[in-house]
Amino acid sequence: MITEKLQNLGRSTIDNLAGFGRSGVMLFGALVGKPNFRKGWPLLVKQLYVIGVLSLLIILVSGLFIGMVLALQGYTVLVKFGAEGMLGPLVALSLLRELGPVVTALLFAGRAGSALTAEIGLMKATEQLSGMEMMAVDPLRRIIAPRFWAGVISMPLLAMVFTAVGILGGHLIGVNWLGVDGGSYWSTMQANVDLYQDVVNGLIKSVVFAVIVIWIALHKGFDAVPTSEGISRATTQTVVTASLTVLGFDFILTALMFGG
């Protein structure tokens, strides 16, 4: 009984380790080597569209609403201390340091990550990847690499858009609806937000999350069992694994950046 459990644990640990190894090999094969800009550029632009532009709507809407909710919630607490003047920094810092990068990463995993996994898994199942290999075109360079770079570029951009829209949403609720002074919304924000400490650190977070999400999504697709069931499982795994990994890394990064 116990030995069986231990055996299973050992086996799944080894499986995970092997999967991690394969994902590393995949990324290495995709990214190492001299880039070919003539062929790579149009592929990158196409993927920036599919991964970045098509995710923009969900990011804009979520950012707006999360900013509005933050202002509403924050106001009810702050007003008890007569500190509603601090609404600006509350909204801005929450978004810049935490919610912008994290929520963008979670939405991105759900919107773009799952789609990428399904797309690549399906290409594998229909032998498109094999076919490409037999045509002496490396699928790692041709399929994986442009998607990786497009994801790593798109996500920090999306996170900035999310944060900016959220701060505007907070302004909408706080200033236009709840009657916080508009000047103090911005000026207390400016006094408390620092370019390096907050804006740049938030950006660094979001680059790290981008690598995590896109790497997991691509690997799960590339490693999927090439059947419809295998692909659906890989897609679910992408969302679950990417979300949990992002949250874990968020804790570590927050502790490193703002903890000391």
Place this chain on the structure above:
Amino acid sequence: MSDIMVDIQHLSFSRGKNLIYDDMSMQVRRGKVTAIMGPSGIGKTTLLKLIGGQLKPSQGHILFDGQDIPALSRADLYQARKKMSMLFQSGALFTEMSVFDNVAFPIREHTRLSESLINIIVLMKLESVGLRGARDLMPAELSGGMARRAALARAIALDPELIMYDEPFAGQDPISMGVIVRLIKELNNALGLTSIVVSHDVTEVMSIADYVYLVAEKKVIGHGTPEQLRQDKSALVQQFLLGEADGAVPFHYKAAAYEDELMEPRR
């Protein structure tokens, strides 16, 4: 330049615990059509993937143009693949591109020809498989047989030295079947290509093949020119050529005795 294009020596390969080839050897001669026939699930597709270097054998050598494919480095393997081409059983068309772009894909990847020249080449290839009119369709809009022909056009786009056809006749009506048979023969004769054809269609294969290998039970059970094979005395060979259901080659995947399994409750 030797006369042998692909030389498979003492090949062994297994999928997990399932041994597929056991010390098998065969030769494909340059400029000839070599057919590989055998019962379904015997590992014909696997063999083509082994030649293409997508799978690695556990033992033996696969010499392609004098190079041992399993021993090549990644870069050399990709270099060698430029000289070969494969028609997949499923077609393996890129679903996000039109038929035209699919056929143009290998040309755009490996050459720097101008778009107008590519246009001419692609239309020629599509014309030869009778799909010039379907150039703007997406793969999802093609029938199974049309998809196979589009994939064939793509496979011959760069005039490779070796073409491997996996089931080129499956799903074709008699007319397009005839067209494909003629196409394979013409490519072979006119351009001096080497072809490996995997198929179950005994009559078509016997009509174009210069040499035939019959594969079953993990090895070659008979080989020779179509004439020689017809004369072959072996029961196995005759059963396959004549299409008898039960003979020396079992039709069933290996299993426990039928009656026993029906009677016994399932565990």
Place this chain on the structure above:
Amino acid sequence: MTTRKIEILVGAFIVLAVAAFLMLALKVANAGISGSGQSYVLYAKFENIGGLKVRSPIKVGGVVVGRVASIDLDTVYYTPVVKMEINEQYSNFPETSSVAILTSGLLGEQYLGLQPGFIDETVQILADGDSIQDTRSAIVLEELIGQFLFNRGN
């Protein structure tokens, strides 16, 4: 033509993101103030810095004139030394000026309050790298309460 459309949309996406970044940097973080590098450095020693942090603001009469650049410990006396970056624009504080660590509001964060001193012939103007002698440390709540209890005991 559709690749053209895609290119345009991707371009618009990047422009939007850059605009968002500019808004965050200029309007939200107000990077204009001390980021321009036109500043000079003053030092001040304190007994106790309380909750003062690097990049805390330095204010004169409520106006931000600079930020705390670093906080180190003097290795001889083991007292905190605060390095202040003051905007070049405000470059004539006399050496009689004083700094205090203050708290904005009851719960707010701590900042440095700079109080300009008097000027006469003997007093010099503080230059880059000088120290301010007259400092008042942060009020630590525990010490305050301790003193209060001690005084009541008398």
